[in-house]
Amino acid sequence: SYELTQPPSVSVSPGQTARITCSGDALPKQYAYWYQQKPGQAPVLVIYKDSERPSGIPERFSGSSSGTTVTLTISGVQAEDEADYYCQSADSSGTSLYVFGTGTKVTVL
Amino acid sequence: QVQLVQSGSELKKPGASVKVSCKASGYTFTSYAMNWVRQAPGQGLEWMGWINTNTGNPTYAQGFTGRFVFSLDTSVSTAYLQISSLKAEDTAVYYCARVAIVVVRWSYYYYMDVWGKGTTVTVSS
Numbered sequence: 001s002y003e004l005t006q007p008p009s010v011s012v013s014p015g016q017t018a019r020i021t022c023s024g025d026a027l028p029k030q031y032a033y034w035y036q037q038k039p040g041q042a043p044v045l046v047i048y049k050d051s052e053r054p055s056g057i058p059e060r061f062s063g064s065s066s067g068t069t070v071t072l073t074i075s076g077v078q079a080e081d082e083a084d085y086y087c088q089s090a091d092s093s094g095t096s097l098y099v100f101g102t103g104t105k106v107t108v109l
Numbered sequence: 110q111v112q113l114v115q116s117g118s119e120l121k122k123p124g125a126s127v128k129v130s131c132k133a134s135g136y137t138f139t140s141y142a143m144n145w146v147r148q149a150p151g152q153g154l155e156w157m158g159w160i161n162t163n164t165g166n167p168t169y170a171q172g173f174t175g176r177f178v179f180s181l182d183t184s185v186s187t188a189y190l191q192i193s194s195l196k197a198e199d200t201a202v203y204y205c206a207r208v209a210i211v212v213v214r215w216s217y218y219y220y221m222d223v224w225g226k227g228t229t230v231t232v233s234s
Binding site: 001030031033035037041042043044045048049054086088090096097098099100101102103 | 144153154155156159170171204206209211218219220221222224225226227
């Protein structure tokens with residue numbers, strides 16, 4: 001089955017930049033989406049269509065795509081950004097409409 | 110505002126059934142399909158499938174056929190997830206999430222734009 005691979009953890013100091021990658025063979029053909037999940041809470045969409053930001057999401061969240069890797073960048077990280085982040089996309093055939101990445105824990109030092 | 114309100118936590122014995130509800134408000138219920146997502150304790154997100162809120166037709170992801178049933182009551186804008194013959198490994202948080210679609214040059218791309226707060230189902234003897 002199709003997999004999206006993320007690093008298990010990323011640590012960053014407040015005010016610095018965090019970059020979370022997500023790799024998958026179908027990413028050149030499919031858009032990626034990113035969700036933030038804080039402990040005990042539901043996921044929240046922070047990026048859609050690779051790089052678009054939903055209303056209400058701070059500008060410090062941005063997304064980019066290059067080949068088989070997409071990246072979520074959090075610029076000027078704040079303590080409140082500490083959370084798990086999941087990428088989501090689909091396989092190239094469209095058989096599996098939603099595939100989630102393995103998740104990345106962002107720790108603000 | 111758009112929101113999905115899920116039913117409360119459930120504690121069930123192995124072999125029992127459970128029905129989780131997800132009530133939508135703030136938008137036209139039948140204009141958006143609904144997903145179900147499972148998150149086992151300490152684990153990641155797992156897509157279970159979706160239901161077409163116009164036709165009631167469900168689609169189940171691999172691994173969620175047989176004991177899992179999606180249903181609707183459009184008169185009260187509510188989607189349901191029923192799990193039968195519960196097992197300990199069904200212990201998880203179950204989320205409903207609205208389907209959002211991006212259309213680019215006649216191709217469709219799917220994601221989830223609004224989520225319920227989740228329903229914890231615990232299966233234990």
